[in-house]
Amino acid sequence: MAADKSWKTAFAIYLQPRVVSMVFLGFSAGLPFLLVFSTLSAWLRDEGIERTVIGFFSWVGVIYSIKVFWAPVIDRLPIPLLTRLLGKRRSWMLLAQIGIALGLSGMASLDSHTQLRLCALLAVGVAFCSATQDVVIDAFRIETADARYQGAMAAAYVLGYRIALLMAGAGAFYIAEYSSWNSAYSVMAATMSVGIFTTLTLREPEHRRVESARKVESRLESALGVSGRASFGQRMAAGFTDAVLSPFVEFFSRNGRTGLIILLLVAVYKMSDITMGVMANPFYLDLGFSKKDIAEISKVFGFFMTIAGAALGGALVVRYGVMRPLLLGSVMVVATNLLFAVLALSEPSKLLLAAVISADNLSGGLATSVFIAYLSGLTSTAYTATQYALFSSLMTLPAQFLGGFAGLVVDHYGYYIFFIYASAVGLPAISLVLLLIGRERRAKMLAQRP
Secondary structure, eight states, X not given: OOTTOOHHHHHGGGGSHHHHXXXXXXXXXXXXXXXXXXXXXXXXXXXXXXXXXXXXXXXXXXXXXXXXGTHHHHHHOOOTTHHHHHOHHHHHHHHHHHHHHHHHHHHHTOOTTTSHHHHHHHHXXXXXXXXXXXXXXXXXXXXXXXXXXXXXXXXXXXXXXXXXXXXXXXXXXXXXXXSXXXXXXXXHHHHTHHHHHHHHHSOXXXXXOOHHHHHHHHHHHHHHTOTTOOSHHHHHHHHHXXXXXXXXXXXXXXXXXXXXXXXXXXXXXXXXXXXHHHHHHHHHHHTTOOHHHHIIIXXXXXHHHHHHHHHHHHHHHHHHOSHHHHHHHHHHHHHHHHHHHHHHHSOOOHHHHXXXXXXXXXXXXHHHXXXXXXXXXXXXXXXXXXXXXXXXXXXXXXXXXXXXXXXXXXXXXXXXXXXXXXXXXXXXXXXXXXXXXXXXXXXXXXXXXX
């Protein structure tokens, strides 16, 4: 995208209806998340459920990390009648949202002491529908707008998601305090109507046949000897090949060896941010800040600075394209982690804490919206749900694994060395972005040669 676009034009993208709609879809995606995690844990503990049992409930979160396994079904399988009425994406979106609302309503009607097993099953059901909704919304977002809108749509999604987290966190606590946890979950179930109404009013994106993807499927079917589809077994094998294997083969057919560099970047881009985040709250407490200080500074400043960073990232994508903002985001995340190292050596100060948290959330919001725009551009419209689900899983799983060693580093070397380490973890991402920018420029130069 040309860099001569004005900032007014860049930020005006947030007035586009397709961008505004992502606020409501982001809200619908964010609402169930805490309701099967920390809010549910608080409810169970408040009812006197043992901490050991509550810990087992955290395994519900695994569902969000394995959504790539059923994303091919969402890409391929129509829902009887509903798909004909609403289209490929909206039908799955509506089904997932109704499932979330029914699951939350079911949880609201339970006695946590006598029906704990049913509560766990419903929590798993809500998480499954929620992860399914995430897959469909990502696919819908990518297919409904071209690349220059993706950063802004990601920023709008982040805004809606953050508002939903407040609703499902602090909002549910307030309702439970003045009424009951059952009432809180009933209200949350009713609030899912925001997503349902939005889905019903949106326009289904256009689905065009991608000829290059069809050729990949034909070649793969021939190579595996199932192209004839004469028997039931061959038809099943061909369907599995087209839905599950072809998205990965198509990605490498389109990107060649550069595809390996891209996947490596996807795996490491969020490592610095996630690694640091694991130890953030323990660090604040160990510095001597009260829980009230942390809540007021990290939540208030964190919320608004994350939204501001995401909005800026979306505007930068409109103005400069994806790659330069992607590089800026990776550099900013590394730099703000170094600010935490400075904070570790300084006397505790609320002003300094607010400044560091503001910088961290601004950089994190910017990097997130730009990175989502980048990932969106990597997908083929023939396999949007499957490929993006793969990217989003790859984006978090290695980083979460590395984050598990964060406490070990702190215990052995202290917070100062830990934050230096967390910054260093982000250097490979900077190097890979620079490498991809260089390859992109060389490819353009070769294309312009007579």
